Amino acid sequence: MRPFNYTVAAGSEAAIRALGSTPGGRFVAGGTNLLDLMKEDVAQPPHLVDINRLPLEGIVLDGDGLLLGALARNAHTAWNPLVVERYPLLAHAILAGASPQIRNMASNGGNLLQRTRCVYFYDVGVPCNKRRPGSGCPAASGLARQHAILGASPQCIATHPSDMCVALAALDAEVRVQGPAGARSIPFAEFHCLPGDEPERDTVLDEAELITGIALPANRLQAHSVYLKIRERASYAFALVSVAAALELDGNGRIVDARIALGGVAHKPWRDRTAEAILLGEQPGDALFTEVGQHMLRDAKAWGAATSSSGFKITLARRAIVRALTAALDGTPAVLGQGVSA
Amino acid sequence: MQPYDPNPHDASANTAASEHGRTRHGVTLRINGQTHSVEVEPWVSLLDLLRDRLDLTGTKKGCDHGQCGACTVMCDGERINSCLTLAVMRDSCEITTVEGLSNDGQLSELQQAFIDHDAFQCGYCTPGQLCSAAGLLKEGRASSVDEVRELMSGNLCRCGAYPQITSAVCSVALPASTRAAGSSTWNAPVLVGKVPA
Numbered sequence: 001m002r003p004f005n006y007t008v009a010a011g012s013e014a015a016i017r018a019l020g021s022t023p024g025g026r027f028v029a030g031g032t033n034l035l036d037l038m039k040e041d042v043a044q045p046p047h048l049v050d051i052n053r054l055p056l057e058g059i060v061l062d063g064d065g066l067l068l069g070a071l072a073r074n075a076h077t078a079w080n081p082l083v084v085e086r087y088p089l090l091a092h093a094i095l096a097g098a099s100p101q102i103r104n105m106a107s108n109g110g111n112l113l114q115r116t117r118c119v120y121f122y123d124v125g126v127p128c129n130k131r132r133p134g135s136g137c138p139a140a141s142g143l144a145r146q147h148a149i150l151g152a153s154p155q156c157i158a159t160h161p162s163d164m165c166v167a168l169a170a171l172d173a174e175v176r177v178q179g180p181a182g183a184r185s186i187p188f189a190e191f192h193c194l195p196g197d198e199p200e201r202d203t204v205l206d207e208a209e210l211i212t213g214i215a216l217p218a219n220r221l222q223a224h225s226v227y228l229k230i231r232e233r234a235s236y237a238f239a240l241v242s243v244a245a246a247l248e249l250d251g252n253g254r255i256v257d258a259r260i261a262l263g264g265v266a267h268k269p270w271r272d273r274t275a276e277a278i279l280l281g282e283q284p285g286d287a288l289f290t291e292v293g294q295h296m297l298r299d300a301k302a303w304g305a306a307t308s309s310s311g312f313k314i315t316l317a318r319r320a321i322v323r324a325l326t327a328a329l330d331g332t333p334a335v336l337g338q339g340v341s342a
Numbered sequence: 343m344q345p346y347d348p349n350p351h352d353a354s355a356n357t358a359a360s361e362h363g364r365t366r367h368g369v370t371l372r373i374n375g376q377t378h379s380v381e382v383e384p385w386v387s388l389l390d391l392l393r394d395r396l397d398l399t400g401t402k403k404g405c406d407h408g409q410c411g412a413c414t415v416m417c418d419g420e421r422i423n424s425c426l427t428l429a430v431m432r433d434s435c436e437i438t439t440v441e442g443l444s445n446d447g448q449l450s451e452l453q454q455a456f457i458d459h460d461a462f463q464c465g466y467c468t469p470g471q472l473c474s475a476a477g478l479l480k481e482g483r484a485s486s487v488d489e490v491r492e493l494m495s496g497n498l499c500r501c502g503a504y505p506q507i508t509s510a511v512c513s514v515a516l517p518a519s520t521r522a523a524g525s526s527t528w529n530a531p532v533l534v535g536k537v538p539a
Binding site for chain 1 (some may be wrong): 365367383384385387406407408411414421422423426427428430431474477478481483484485486489491492493494495496497525527528529530
């Protein structure tokens, strides 16, 4: 790892000031992704501002919703009783990601800011537009099994790796941030960027802006929430395709609220409200779910070499949507670690 | 496109340390009940501090990227990957390494279970497996074999001693009645090849 300066911030404003005065510096919270990127020489910040002492660890009621502190750890968030009760989709998604050790370390704010695990992005010996703008994208014609099928550009076909963020997108979360120009709240759908011609930019955060929390509005999706993650091994692997699916049914069994977000397929969690609109007011069923799957993947495109393309994900995602909606209709499954020990 | 750089980790990078105003930080850690005060550069991982500076070589470096779990230690009672955290970030923390699991030479119940169940072959992953399992016990979340397997998935064993590791951990973590597979309310993820399409 290259040498860098390190300071501990005593408060949010001090942290923002410290970062504002050191170009290229970074906040560090859990460090599980940033330190790895620094070891690989993908990230070379000259200065780390440790924000772990800031009072942003709480998970508290926020009106009729919930506010997740940016420094609450992923494991604490997933197993928080309010999260399990009100947002089981989020608990499931977090617990589908990483390992118990990493979930104990990783912060909620950091989860949103983790970078793609594209092998070309991680390999400093090859070009990558995200790492070195203008150098090229070897993935677009190379090994693309882990890569995008929606919203990609010839400049970058990377996917966002988070599970947590897929659930947050489905739950209409808002990202609360504080920066040199004051505080603002960013709707989750607008927080992460598509690659376009500027793939080096992952989010709309400005320089020295600090995530302070994630706000979740109330919903009535608790009874029918499923996070389906398809990966190459049973645990501790990034998603090839994941689906956060949640339904609210009225007394007649008709769908009155529907959320679907996809992970592993795009540069950001993929939410499509026109697909959700197909479900509203309808009686749930296979034909309807199949139509939704077809609709959500209507603009999907395969990238990469013919022998290692992302194209298989198009069929996989269509079917995963049907399966996730079917499972959600059956009812929210038990959350890992919530069983009563005999 | 910039020219290919075959050696981005050039040794000269280390000399840049002298250009920084303040390169060492005082860190005090309580490790296995003993207080250690050291001066470290900010880029030293907790793992490297333990192994290289404090001679606590029980904690192993496997991948150094948080993928294998060999470096697992407990920090303030929670299991973490010591390779993915800086020593300076853990100032004032209470650390337990594999050296701290026994009590006055008496193996812990978990350590004895690993011996009784033959839960290792080469043994390199064992310190991490033990610390991870100690964290699992402290969390108290696992109530079935499937949950133990899922909650131990951050620790890889290249020798493939998983069945024995699972039974060793289950023998301590679960009452006998729940040690049969499939006793969980939680359903383990289905492998891709088994997905009904």
